[in-house]
Amino acid sequence: MRKIKCIIVDDEPLAISLLENYVQKISFLELVFSSENPIDALEYIQNNESDLVFLDIQMPELTGINFMKIVGGKQKYILTTAYSEYALEGYEHNIVDYLLKPVSFERFYKSALKAQERFSFNEEKKDSYFFVKSSGQQHRINFDDILYIESIKDYVNIKTSQQEYIVLDTLKSLELQLSGLSFARVHKSFIINLSQIKSLGAKKAVLFSEQEIPIGEMYRENFLNKLK
Structure with a gap:
């Protein structure tokens, strides 16, 4: 597996120095950019390849929460802050972990391992298919064939261009499995394939099958960011 390309954004120089030192000690991490200015970090992300942002929440020019809203699903994040009350809001975004300052190397390393697992999982999914159990059989489903996934009580209906598969699973579980791919949660009951739009x-997406999928207000911003 290639190294995870990391960015550090924090308005405290000492915090940046500490995290830079930690990153250099971990073989599967590669520091590609660090800055006290979140605006500079936004510009870097727009013009360069990166994977993971170690992001402070409380910054004067741009808060970490607003930073994530601007960048969207293009990055994964490990939040670093001295204020634990922001944890819940942070997890609404593409968060791997939440580090409370002062950050020890042991705690940092555990977060790095979580990130490694997340990126390894996504690379496995780049094989372009997965298997699901439906009607007592294992079925191979190509990601490109999926139109949408609908939650039906304790089951999900995976609708492909050929047929439907009723699977005992949750929408949240499948959302995690499809993380990093061309899919987005657009409603409490729907995940759609962005390439099928x-x-x-304003309130719905029409797929190639002419199927109309509602777009929930709480999912709209993240969905639109993924489309970008």
Whole structure:
């Protein structure tokens, strides 16, 4: 597996220095950029390849929460802050872990391992398919064939271009499995394949099958960021 390309954003120089030192000690991490200015970090992300941001929440020019809202799902994040009350809001985004300052190397290393697992998992999914159990049989489903996934009580309905598969699973579980791929949660009951969108309205997406999928208000911003 290639190294995880890391960015550090923190308005405290000593905090940056500490995290830079930690990153250099871990073989599967590669520091590609660090800055006290979140605006500079935004510009770097727009023009360069990176995977993971070690991100402070409380910064004067731009808070970490607003930083994530701007970048969207393009990055994964490990939040670093002295204020634990921001943890819940942070987890609404693409968060791997939450580190409370002062950060020990042991705690940092555990977070790095979580990130490694997340990126390894996503690379495995780049094989372009997975298996699900439906009607007593294992079925191979190509990601490109999926139109949408709908939650139905304790089951999900995986709708492909050929047929449907009723699977005992949760939408949240499948959302995690499809993380990093061309899929987005758009409603409490729906995940859609972004590549299957034919047209987009204020409150619905129309897929190539002419199926209309509602877009929930709480999912709209993250969905639109993924489309970018």
